[in-house]
Amino acid sequence: MNYKMIRYIIGMILIAESAFMVLPMLVSVFYKEYDVLMPFVYSILAALAAGILFGLKKPKNDLVFARESYIAVAAGWIFVSFFGAMPFYLSGSIPSLVDALFETVSGFTTTGATILADVETLPKGILFWRAFTHWIGGMGIIMFLLMLTQFSEGHSLYIMRAEVPGPTVGKIAPKSSSNALILYGIYSGLTVLETILLIFSGMGVFDAVTTAMSTAGTGGFSVRNAGIAAYESAYVEWVVGFFMIVFGVNFNLYYLMLLRRFKIVFKSEELRVFLAIVAVSTVIMGINATEYYGDFSVAIRKAFFQTGAIISTTGFGGVEFMNWPMLCHSVILVLLFTGACAGSTAGGIKISRIIMMFKMLRKESHRLAHPHEITTIKFEGKIVDKETRSFIMVYISAFFAILAVSSIAVMMAGHDYETAFTATLSCINNVGPGLGEIGHSGYFGFFNGGTKIFLSLLMLTGRPEIFPMLILFMPSTWRRH
Numbered sequence: 443m444n445y446k447m448i449r450y451i452i453g454m455i456l457i458a459e460s461a462f463m464v465l466p467m468l469v470s471v472f473y474k475e476y477d478v479l480m481p482f483v484y485s486i487l488a489a490l491a492a493g494i495l496f497g498l499k500k501p502k503n504d505l506v507f508a509r510e511s512y513i514a515v516a517a518g519w520i521f522v523s524f525f526g527a528m529p530f531y532l533s534g535s536i537p538s539l540v541d542a543l544f545e546t547v548s549g550f551t552t553t554g555a556t557i558l559a560d561v562e563t564l565p566k567g568i569l570f571w572r573a574f575t576h577w578i579g580g581m582g583i584i585m586f587l588l589m590l591t592q593f594s595e596g597h598s599l600y601i602m603r604a605e606v607p608g609p610t611v612g613k614i615a616p617k618s619s620s621n622a623l624i625l626y627g628i629y630s631g632l633t634v635l636e637t638i639l640l641i642f643s644g645m646g647v648f649d650a651v652t653t654a655m656s657t658a659g660t661g662g663f664s665v666r667n668a669g670i671a672a673y674e675s676a677y678v679e680w681v682v683g684f685f686m687i688v689f690g691v692n693f694n695l696y697y698l699m700l701l702r703r704f705k706i707v708f709k710s711e712e713l714r715v716f717l718a719i720v721a722v723s724t725v726i727m728g729i730n731a732t733e734y735y736g737d738f739s740v741a742i743r744k745a746f747f748q749t750g751a752i753i754s755t756t757g758f759g760g761v762e763f764m765n766w767p768m769l770c771h772s773v774i775l776v777l778l779f780t781g782a783c784a785g786s787t788a789g790g791i792k793i794s795r796i797i798m799m800f801k802m803l804r805k806e807s808h809r810l811a812h813p814h815e816i817t818t819i820k821f822e823g824k825i826v827d828k829e830t831r832s833f834i835m836v837y838i839s840a841f842f843a844i845l846a847v848s849s850i851a852v853m854m855a856g857h858d859y860e861t862a863f864t865a866t867l868s869c870i871n872n873v874g875p876g877l878g879e880i881g882h883s884g885y886f887g888f889f890n891g892g893t894k895i896f897l898s899l900l901m902l903t904g905r906p907e908i909f910p911m912l913i914l915f916m917p918s919t920w921r922r923h
Contacts (some may be wrong), residue, residue, distance in 0.1 A: 444510050446501040449720045451514040451523055453497020459522050460489035462578055463529065463571070470567030478565045481532035489525040509919065516910035523547045526575060535568045540891045547898040549575030551905035552758040552875030554662030554789065557894070559885040562667055566648060569665045573652035579905070580659025580689070580787035581629050628696045630786075633658040634687045643677045657685045661755035662874045662884065669759030669883070679747045682758060686750035687720060690782030695703050696896070711822055712783050712794045716753075719793070723749045723777060727770045734766055745770075755789040756873025759883045771877060778867050778876070789872030789904060791841065794833050797821065801879060802831060835839040840908050848900055855893045867888075869897045870904040 467482035470524055506514070524835070527546040530536040541557045548555045549572055554718065633654050640650035649665055656663045666672035670682055695707050707713065727747035728738065735741045748761045752774055763770060781790010801819045808817060819826045845866055852862035857879065864876030874884035886897065903911040913919050 455518045456493030466571035469570040471568040475565040485528035512910040512913040516914035551901040553872040575851035576659030576661030577655035660756040671760035683747040683750040686754040690754035692785035694781040755873045848857035869900040
């Protein structure tokens, strides 16, 4: 195992994080929040010092394979969360270290679960950093490094596979650095576009920027206690709802659109199924929520917003769906599982895996009825190989095993089944809101310290899609072969 390269990657991650923290520090200076300035300075220096210590010199042997990539990604998420929690803790904005870590993990993993009941009292610099963690975590800090750092081509693909969500990684350019640059360009452009549209609504620049960053990262942290509902604007709900769907789409498709390859985009199975689920869920919940709002147009708008919030795993608060009919709760529960498209900033199982799972079930059923007939499974016009099919089934099996065991563990802490199950599901799928005590706000402050640490580990497990974190803690990973 190339330990030196693992240390180097972690070091580069921390150096990048220290650079990212300069921006919220400048926000603090702009708003004359000088009491928050030094906590940011200390945090930047600590992350920079650790980064230089780990990544001072790039090893001559820069080859990384699957094992090193998974370890570097998993360990990177842990380190970045620890140092990212420092501004919250040192500034006194979140006086509990456990709570500060939970909030930071929730930010970087784009979960959006929070322990804060009143965010409007926090300094602007802290609120900006809180939303910025979503934006950083949405595309992934490893992708940022691939854009700036030259790794051995071919081996950098292992790092992409460990970082990018979905069953497969599609390359849109020959080099990984070019891939990362294109994806970050699209990501940044869409974030700016949403910011401009929100400013047109009359929303302040600070609120527009932080809301756009939270939407882009599909995280859902808001700078208002009431979430998006605080703006009391149908326009804002439509804009944010639309962009939650936009950021739930595979970013490779946006690149194809820029190349005017619209036929390929429209033929995408995953995109069509994703949009169909959004449409059907919106209509079902809209019809059923009409009795609550007394106006079908308002109900449809709220249903569209909530569908976007859950399926994209953004989880913005603002719609009190706990008061909706039970059928709506059932739809929301289904959306908590699915997630959006592979290659997006969203969490969840992913639409592509669900499509292939149903195709595999259909194939096996057909094989039992026609044992001598040879059939194949195709997805997006390509045959799905046996290795990919096996990996999908292993992933789904691991997902439900972790979900079951974790739900029981949270129940043992004294919480009812609905709260324990949806809290676990929300954390491992990086959604935020849930049912029961959690509700539409995604408030997790009532859990005890041990449960918060456990749920933080679940969020860290879910963001890089289970296996990197499992590999990190497997004893066999560290044995010499």
